Amino acid sequence: MDNSTDKIDLEGVRQYASGLKNFYVGIVRFKLQALRKYWYILLLGIVLGAAWGWNIHRKAQPLYMGTASFTYTELHKKIYGEMIDKLRTLCLSHSYQALASQLIIQPEVAQKIADIEAVNIDGSPLSDDITQGKLPFYIRVKLTDRLVSEQLLVNLEQYMNDNHQAKVIIKNNSKSMREKIAFFDHQLKKLDSLKNAYRFYMANQGNNPNTTFNTFNPINLYTESEKYFNTKSDLESALENYKVVKILDGFVMADYPYMPSLMGLLLKYTGLGFIIAAVISLLLFGFKKL
Numbered sequence: 001m002d003n004s005t006d007k008i009d010l011e012g013v014r015q016y017a018s019g020l021k022n023f024y025v026g027i028v029r030f031k032l033q034a035l036r037k038y039w040y041i042l043l044l045g046i047v048l049g050a051a052w053g054w055n056i057h058r059k060a061q062p063l064y065m066g067t068a069s070f071t072y073t074e075l076h077k078k079i080y081g082e083m084i085d086k087l088r089t090l091c092l093s094h095s096y097q098a099l100a101s102q103l104i105i106q107p108e109v110a111q112k113i114a115d116i117e118a119v120n121i122d123g124s125p126l127s128d129d130i131t132q133g134k135l136p137f138y139i140r141v142k143l144t145d146r147l148v149s150e151q152l153l154v155n156l157e158q159y160m161n162d163n164h165q166a167k168v169i170i171k172n173n174s175k176s177m178r179e180k181i182a183f184f185d186h187q188l189k190k191l192d193s194l195k196n197a198y199r200f201y202m203a204n205q206g207n208n209p210n211t212t213f214n215t216f217n218p219i220n221l222y223t224e225s226e227k228y229f230n231t232k233s234d235l236e237s238a239l240e241n242y243k244v245v246k247i248l249d250g251f252v253m254a255d256y257p258y259m260p261s262l263m264g265l266l267l268k269y270t271g272l273g274f275i276i277a278a279v280i281s282l283l284l285f286g287f288k289k290l
Contacts, residue, residue: 049273053265062257081126084118237288
């Protein structure tokens with residue numbers, strides 16, 4: 001009983017495999033017949049694809065590519081990524097007047113920006129990054145003129161610092177720093193008065209026989225004065241250059257531009273033309289068989 005069942009199952013498997021083989025052979029024969037019948041469509045697809053690739057290469061502009069890095073202290077990196085995405089949309093849509101307005105540059109300069117994007121340290125779009133770490137981020141550009149990069153770098157930094165939220169933070173923090181500077185300035189004036197009084201006392205101590213022995217140690221006075229002076233100087237320097245986004249490393253542009261390979265474009269679009277022509281041939285052959 002078991003042996004007969006095994007034989008029946010084995011025969012069923014053989015029949016299934018044979019049917020599957022015939023099915024795939026039939027598909028291959030169908031495709032070959034269609035391609036053989038409509039060979040001229042395939043040839044036309046190849047020719048048009050090659051012409052398409054050549055035309056793209058002919059119109060392609062030489063591009064200088066560069067990457068700059070930025071650090072930030074306030075807000076979230078995603079906000080800056082979204083700001084750069086807006087610039088990229090204007091750039092790719094050739095809205096150079098609007099792009100120039102956003103970056104405060106001349107329209108002639110904006111026209112030389114072929115592409116711009118912001119990425120995180122992993123190379124992913126910055127606008128998709130919702131992590132909390134304040135790691136540096138990068139802005140990549142493609143330019144038709146490498147000399148534009150220096151001006152663009154400064155204007156990009158200014159653009160991100162002109163964000164409404166960033167400007168409010170800069171205003172509030174700057175006010176706080178000015179108040180601290182005023183406080184330390186007041187403290188320094190008081191310490192200067194004490195130092196002047198001490199010097200006057202020491203200068204006249206020898207001329208007065210009734211003076212008592214001086215136990216005052218002026219070292220702490222001068223140490224505290226120096227500490228206040230250094231803190232005030234640091235605050236003044238920070239206030240002068242205060243920004244929520246700062247350039248970490250500027251664009252380094254290659255001496256020679258990048259151009260897409262003609263051979264690569266020909267292979268890519270010739271293959272695409274062949275595939276489209278093959279699909280059309282199969283559809284026409286199938287409809288005629290119905």
